[in-house]
Every structure is written in structure tokens, then in C-alpha cells.
Amino acid sequence: MDSTKKHQADGETRRDFLYLTAGAMGAVAAGTAVWPLVDSMNPAADTLALASTEVNVGSVEAGQTITVVWRGKPVFVHRRSAAEISEVRAEAWQELRDPQSDQSRVKSGHDEWLVLLGVCTHLGCIPMGSKVTDVKGDYNGWFCPCHGSHYDKSGRIRKGPAPTNLAVPPYEFISDTLIRIG
Amino acid sequence: MSRPAQTEKFQNPVVQWIDERLPIFTMLIKEYGVFPMPKNANYLWSFGGISLTMLIIMTVTGVVLAMSYVPHTEMAFDSVERIMRDVNYGWLLRYVHMNGASFFFIAVYIHIMRGLYFGSYKKPRELLWIVGVVIFLLMMATAFMGYALPWSQMSGWGVTVITSLFAKFPLVGDGIVTWLWGGFSVDNPTLNRFFALHFLMPFVILGVVFIHVWALHVTGSNNPAGVEPKSEKDTLPFHPYFTSKDGFALVAFLTVFLATVFFAPLALTEYDHFKAYDSMVTPPHIVPEWYFLPFYAILKSFVYDFTVTLSLLAMAGLLAAFPAAYVYFKKDVQKRNLAFKGVGALLGLLVLVTLLALVTANLEEPSLAAYLKVVIVPAALQGVLAMFGSILLLMVLPWLDTSPVKSARYRPVYKKCLLLLLISFIVLGYAGAQLPEGWPVIAGQVATIYYFAHFLVIVPYLSRKEKTLPVPNSIHEDPRCASKGK
Numbered sequence: 007m008d009s010t011k012k013h014q015a016d017g018e019t020r021r022d023f024l025y026l027t028a029g030a031m032g033a034v035a036a037g038t039a040v041w042p043l044v045d046s047m048n049p050a051a052d053t054l055a056l057a058s059t060e061v062n063v064g065s066v067e068a069g070q071t072i073t074v075v076w077r078g079k080p081v082f083v084h085r086r087s088a089a090e091i092s093e094v095r096a097e098a099w100q101e102l103r104d105p106q107s108d109q110s111r112v113k114s115g116h117d118e119w120l121v122l123l124g125v126c127t128h129l130g131c132i133p134m135g136s137k138v139t140d141v142k143g144d145y146n147g148w149f150c151p152c153h154g155s156h157y158d159k160s161g162r163i164r165k166g167p168a169p170t171n172l173a174v175p176p177y178e179f180i181s182d183t184l185i186r187i188g
Numbered sequence: 189m190s191r192p193a194q195t196e197k198f199q200n201p202v203v204q205w206i207d208e209r210l211p212i213f214t215m216l217i218k219e220y221g222v223f224p225m226p227k228n229a230n231y232l233w234s235f236g237g238i239s240l241t242m243l244i245i246m247t248v249t250g251v252v253l254a255m256s257y258v259p260h261t262e263m264a265f266d267s268v269e270r271i272m273r274d275v276n277y278g279w280l281l282r283y284v285h286m287n288g289a290s291f292f293f294i295a296v297y298i299h300i301m302r303g304l305y306f307g308s309y310k311k312p313r314e315l316l317w318i319v320g321v322v323i324f325l326l327m328m329a330t331a332f333m334g335y336a337l338p339w340s341q342m343s344g345w346g347v348t349v350i351t352s353l354f355a356k357f358p359l360v361g362d363g364i365v366t367w368l369w370g371g372f373s374v375d376n377p378t379l380n381r382f383f384a385l386h387f388l389m390p391f392v393i394l395g396v397v398f399i400h401v402w403a404l405h406v407t408g409s410n411n412p413a414g415v416e417p418k419s420e421k422d423t424l425p426f427h428p429y430f431t432s433k434d435g436f437a438l439v440a441f442l443t444v445f446l447a448t449v450f451f452a453p454l455a456l457t458e459y460d461h462f463k464a465y466d467s468m469v470t471p472p473h474i475v476p477e478w479y480f481l482p483f484y485a486i487l488k489s490f491v492y493d494f495t496v497t498l499s500l501l502a503m504a505g506l507l508a509a510f511p512a513a514y515v516y517f518k519k520d521v522q523k524r525n526l527a528f529k530g531v532g533a534l535l536g537l538l539v540l541v542t543l544l545a546l547v548t549a550n551l552e553e554p555s556l557a558a559y560l561k562v563v564i565v566p567a568a569l570q571g572v573l574a575m576f577g578s579i580l581l582l583m584v585l586p587w588l589d590t591s592p593v594k595s596a597r598y599r600p601v602y603k604k605c606l607l608l609l610l611i612s613f614i615v616l617g618y619a620g621a622q623l624p625e626g627w628p629v630i631a632g633q634v635a636t637i638y639y640f641a642h643f644l645v646i647v648p649y650l651s652r653k654e655k656t657l658p659v660p661n662s663i664h665e666d667p668r669c670a671s672k673g674k
């Protein structure tokens with residue numbers, strides 16, 4: 007009795023302690039119960055299984071772009087001519103919005119291949135410019151029609167609202183003509 | 189709700205028997221029969237009931253549409269076409285549901301403007317107003333997900349653009365988007381969950397509307413004079429005076445609505461909404477439904493990245509604010525300290541985010557020039573925050589506008605500023621539909637500035653400084669109240 011009285015004088019009781027611990031346990035239990043619900047909305051195993059795509063680029067000619075589907079999104083594989091490469095490398099990249107050199111956006115030794123995720127970094131539209139007849143924008147690369155982002159021949163953002171360059175997906179050359187994306 | 193004891197006596201024995209056990213008829217009479225309405229309420233007060241009717245129309249047509257609709261990427265578009273061509277009256281159901289969303293928003297926008305004009309958000313109706321903003325947000329989410337269901341070009345690409353907004357948040361952004369999509373692109377899992385949620389949310393809205401109306405029946409309705417009813421002379425029973433008035437307004441509204449359904453069902457939609465979704469081809473111009481355009485324009489108005497250079501300039505400005513505050517609050521030490529603390533906190537925040545951006549920056553060739561160009565808050569993230577902020581601002585409006593005068597009738601300057609707000613909103617709607625080039629961008633930016641300035645600067649300023657006109661003592665003494673009390 008005595009000790010209870012002492013605690014009550016402090017404004018604290020055993021009951022407060024029990025409330026707190028019970029509340030904490032309840033919060034943990036609720037969190038544990040909610041997590042499966044939340045996580046069920048994340049990509050399912052079969053969706054994750056589609057994570058990589060192989061592309062044979064043997065038939066792509068210089069100046070041509072092919073579009074392949076990787077994880078439901080387009081990937082642009084563009085083969086560049088030597089002239090195109092030297093042109094794009096002649097520009098001062100340090101001044102660009104998202105400063106990256108062309109060299110850092112391709113695999114060295116495979117400099118003629120530009121592999122880009124064809125998703126505008128602004129809000130996810132697909133930029134035009136891969137087909138011969140497409141509008142290619144002010145920098146002769148890609149142009150996103152949604153809010154007007156212009157990308158250059160290295161897929162770097164030059165004008166418009168997109169904040170960063172077109173992303174380079176993870177990929178590797180299995181042989182000179184076979185690329186695995188993902 | 190406290191238990192409404194049975195007070196009425198009913199002639200009909202069945203009604204009487206039920207009411208003794210569940211006083212639902214007593215409640216109906218109390219809330220919708222004798223309920224005292226300010227007698228000067230005009231037709232703008234009919235738009236709450238009209239909105240509720242639209243919600244019910246949407247729910248009824250939606251449930252029937254759902255019986256013929258298939259939420260799968262391979263079949264969704266065709267199932268909607270089948271509804272249009274083969275299902276009995278399917279064309280009617282779809283056109284009512286499709287245009288119903290537009291007319292629901294028309295009614296709710298008028299309802300909100302009414303509240304802004306007559307100060308319906310002020311004490312004692314703050315919570316009623318906040319619950320209303322929640323309904324507005326839920327409606328937007330519902331309509332957005334519904335628009336995805338036909339799985340057209342506009343559906344798929346609209347969803348892509350809007351869900352990608354969340355990717356702008358640092359660190360967690362990409363994870364959130366993958367979670368929203370249930371995959372790495374807008375695909376079947378996305379369509380499936382949107383259907384489940386689109387089916388559910390209207391019923392959630394119905395629940396929140398119940399709370400909204402409950403709160404309304406605690407405070408009672410506001411009115412054009414903005415003075416609370418003081419005696420019986422100021423009010424009239426809801427039935428038959430306002431049931432008939434609201435009924436007339438409803439019939440007029442539904443006439444316009446049905447005329448649109450029958451004679452111009454596609455007037456409010458984009459033609460790309462009638463092409464099946466192709467995840468490899470973006471339509472040349474993606475625009476959301478008209479009711480989202482003003483907010484979409486706010487999003488697009490932010491075009492400058494907040495870089496380290498700008499942050500340094502802002503820091504210099506804040507440093508200069510210290511002596512300025514010292515001079516300005518020379519007499520009031522308390523206010524001066526408060527100003528110092530505020531400026532100090534802002535400065536600290538700036539330094540923190542700037543350092544964070546510099547540390548996480550991944551530069552190919554580090555140099556001073558390169559560091560100065562590091563982006564702290566990209567323009568797109570500013571746009572996202574502003575877009576959500578523009579709606580959340582409405583929630584805190586009761587505390588931004590502290591003027592004791594409710595109705596804009598007696599606030600000559602506020603009235604003009606509100607007109608400017610309406611014009612800005614319309615300009616934003618126009619700019620939202622245009623390609624983001626040239627002068628529509630500038631018009632949108634000017635309107636965005638006005639929108640925020642209105643709520644954050646003009647309204648708080650006016651609530652302190654505006655010279656208001658004399659407010660009538662009571663509703664029946666208001667010379668503008670058509671039927672003066674006897």
C-alpha cells in the first residue's frame with residue numbers, strides 16, 4: 007500500500023505502466039498485422055521473375071534505334087555512327103543540367119551502343135525520336151511530348167521540365183551482338 | 189448523435205410501431221422536416237443536396253457497370269466497348285457515369301465557392317469545412333482511379349504521369365511508385381487494385397458525407413448575411429420551404445446534366461480516351477479530365493530547380509533579415525526574439541538540406557562550378573508539393589482568415605480578391621490544358637502566385653486591416669432579406 011501511495015503522489019501508478027506496455031504491445035501487433043496487407047501490394051514473385059531481357063542487336067544498323075520491352079517499359083537501343091559519337095562528345099557537358107559525359111553513359115569498348123530507359127524522367131511518358139519519322143526535339147535526340155522535354159543524342163536532358171538525363175538501365179554485353187538488360 | 193427520444197406521434201400504426209423501437213421517423217422530422225434553415229438562404233445553398241444526389245447517381249450506375257466490366261488489361265477496353273454496344277442501356281449507364289463525374293465536380297466546385305464567398309468555413313463550422321475538403325480529396329482520388337478503368341490511352345498514360353509524381357520524393361520515391369503499381373510499370377496489378385479501390389471509395393465518401401451532414405446539423409447552415417440566426421423570425425422549417433427550393437434547383441441541374449448526356453456526351457472528354465492503351469506509345473498530348481486541370485497547371489508552373497547557388501542566395505537574404513528584424517521590432521523584445529527564432533530555424537533548415545544535397549551529390553568531375561549547380565529541390569518536386577499544398581491550404585483556411593465578418597457582402601476588398609482567385613483558378617484550368625510552352629506557362633505561373641498569395645498573404649492581411657461594412661443585426665433585420673419578418 008505504502009509504495010502505491012508514493013507513486014500516486016508522483017502522479018504515476020502501476021496502472022499507467024500497464025496501460026503503456028499494453029498499448030506498446032498493441033501497436034506492435036497492429037503493425038505486424040498491417041504489414042502483410044501493405045506488402046501484398048508490392049510486386050509479386052511472378053512480376054519479379056520477369057526482371058531481365060536478352061536482346062540480339064546484330065541486325066541494327068548505324069543510326070538506327072530499336073525499342074525492346076524490359077519490365078513493361080521500353081528500352082531504346084541506339085547504334086551510333088563514328089561521326090555521331092564524335093559530335094556528341096565535342097560538346098561541353100559540364101554546363102548541362104544533369105552534367106554527365108557521353109563516355110560515362112555507355113560501356114567503354116562498346117561506344118557505338120547507347121542503351122536508354124525510354125521513360126521520361128519528368129513524369130514517365132515515352133519520348134519520341136526512336137523512329138525515323140519521329141519528332142526528335144531541338145537537340146536531335148529524343149523529345150517528350152507530354153510536357154516538352156528535349157534530350158540530346160546521348161539521352162541527356164537539354165531543355166524542358168525533366169530534371170535528369172534518361173536513365174541507363176543495368177545491362178551487360180554477353181557477346182558483341184547480345185545484350186542482357188536487367 | 190445523442191439518442192433522439194421519440195417525440196412525435198404518428199397516425200400510421202406501423203410507422204408508430206417502428207418509431208417507438210427505432211426513432212428514425214422522429215429523426216427525419218427533426219433533421220429534415222422542422223429543421224430551422226436561415227430563411228435568406230439562396231440557391232447556392234442547394235448545391236450540397238445536388239452533390240449528394242450526384243454521389244448516389246454515381247454509386248448506382250457504377251455498381252451496375254461493374255457487373256459488365258472486366259478489370260483486366262486484355263479485356264477492360266473491350267468490356268467497356270461491349271457495355272456501349274451490346275449491354276442493354278449500357279451506353280446510357282456509361283454516359284451517365286462518365287458525365288456524372290463532371291457534373292459531380294461542377295456541383296462541388298460551386299458548393300466550395302459558396303463557402304469561400306459567405307465565410308462558411310469560419311467558427312463554428314471549421315470542422316464541417318475540413319470534413320468537406322476531405323470529401324473533395326477522396327472524390328479526386330475516386331475519379332482518378334475510375335478514369336483508369338476503361339484502359340484507354342488517356343487512362344494508362346494519365347495513371348503513369350500522376351503516379352510518377354510520387355517518384356519525385358527523395359529516397360523513398362521509387363519504392364512508393366513500385367508499390368502503387370504493384371510492378372515496374374503501369375500494368376494489370378495496377379488496373380486490378382484501381383478497380384477494387386474505385387469500387388470501395390464511393391462508399392467511404394458516403395460515410396464521410398454522413399459525418400459532414402452530422403456536423404452541419406450541429407451548427408446549422410450559414411447564410412448570405414453571415415450572421416447566425418437569433419430567433420424564430422430568422423428561420424423557416426426545412427420542409428416544405430427548402431425541400432421545394434432544393435427540389436427545383438435539383439431538377440434544373442439534372443436537366444442540364446441529362447441534356448449533356450443525351451446531346452453532347454463526349455463534350456467533356458478527350459478523343460484519346462477512346463483508343464486502347466498502348467504502353468509503348470505516348471499520345472502526343474496527355475491532359476487530365478477538366479476538373480483536375482487547375483491543379484495540374486500548378487504542378488507544371490514550377491520550372492526552376494532549387495540549386496546550391498539559389499540556396500546560398502537565400503541564406504544571404506536570411507542573414508540580412510536578422511538586422512532588419514532587429515530594427516523593425518526595436519520596441520518589442522518578445523516579437524524580436526520570435527522573429528530571430530523563425531529566421532534562425534529557416535536558416536538551419538536551408539543549411540541542413542544544402543549539406544545533405546552536397547554530400548549525396550554524385551559528381552563526375554567535382555569542381556566549384558559543379559557543386560554550385562547541384563540540385564537541392566528539383567522543379568518537379570516543388571510542383572508536386574505545391575499541388576498537394578494548394579488543397580491542404582483550404583484545410584487551414586479557418587485559421588488564416590480571422591476576420592469576424594463572415595459574408596463577403598460586407599467585405600468589399602475581400603470580395604474583389606475572391607473574384608481574382610476565381611479568375612486565377614479559371615486561368616489555371618486553361619493553362620493546364622495547354623502544351624507547356626510560351627505564354628500559357630507564364631499565365632499559369634502568375635495565377636499560381638496569386639492562388640498562394642491569396643491564401644497566405646492577402647487573406648491574413650485583410651482579416652486584420654480591411655474596413656468592413658456594417659453587418660445587419662440579425663437575418664430578419666437585413667434589408668436584403670427578401671421576406672422580412674412579421
Ligand code: HEM
Pocket residue numbers: 243246247248249250251252253254255257268282285286289292327330331332334335336337338386387388389390391393461
Ligand atoms: C464518387 C463517385 C464516383 C466517381 C466520381 C466515379 C468516377 C468515374 C470515372 C471518371 C470513370 C471513367 C468513366 C469513363 O471515362 O468511361 C468511372 C468508371 C467506372 N466506374 Fe466510377 N465513379 C464513382 C463511383 C463508382 C462506383 C460506386 C462504382 C462501382 C461500385 C463505379 C464503377 C465504375 C466502373 C465499373 C467504371 C468503368 C466503366 C466505365 O468507364 O464507364 N464507380 N468512374
Ligand code: FES
Pocket residue numbers: 126127128129130131150151152153154155166167168
Ligand atoms: S513526362 Fe516527359 S516532359 Fe513530362
